Amino acid sequence: MAKEKAQVYRKLFELIKVFLLRSVAQRELEYIQAKGYKFTTNVELGLVIRCTTPRCEKVLFNHVAFDRNLKPLCLKCCEKVTQTEKKEISVVQYKKIEELADICDGYVLTGTN
Ligand SMILES: [Zn+2]
Numbered sequence: 001m002a003k004e005k006a007q008v009y010r011k012l013f014e015l016i017k018v019f020l021l022r023s024v025a026q027r028e029l030e031y032i033q034a035k036g037y038k039f040t041t042n043v044e045l046g047l048v049i050r051c052t053t054p055r056c057e058k059v060l061f062n063h064v065a066f067d068r069n070l071k072p073l074c075l076k077c078c079e080k081v082t083q084t085e086k087k088e089i090s091v092v093q094y095k096k097i098e099e100l101a102d103i104c105d106g107y108v109l110t111g112t113n
Contacts, residue, residue: 042090051074051077053077056077063091
């Protein structure tokens with residue numbers, strides 16, 4: 001009984017996690033589009049990228065914004081730059097929302113983690 005209950009909680013936790021990941025990625029995309037930042041594919045991404053603003057260093061998720069010197073910034077730190085610098089921000093998307101959703105859905109279906 002307790003084991004079944006634990007499995008239900010685990011499944012519920014995984015479901016909530018997938019839902020949140022997809023929501024965050026979608027919200028990021030909508031925010032970037034609303035800000036008018038341009039997308040690029042000209043920058044190679046490492047596995048883990050952090051915001052380069054001192055004292056921020058937030059780990060970036062599905063969208064990585066770069067300033068004109070190709071320094072990664074989180075979306076919050078993009079707000080702190082000048083209007084001129086904002087026009088030079090470019091964004092790289094790790095995965096399209098559909099690809100991300102497929103990965104997340106596959107994760108839930110196999111339940112290997
Ligand atoms: Zn930052």
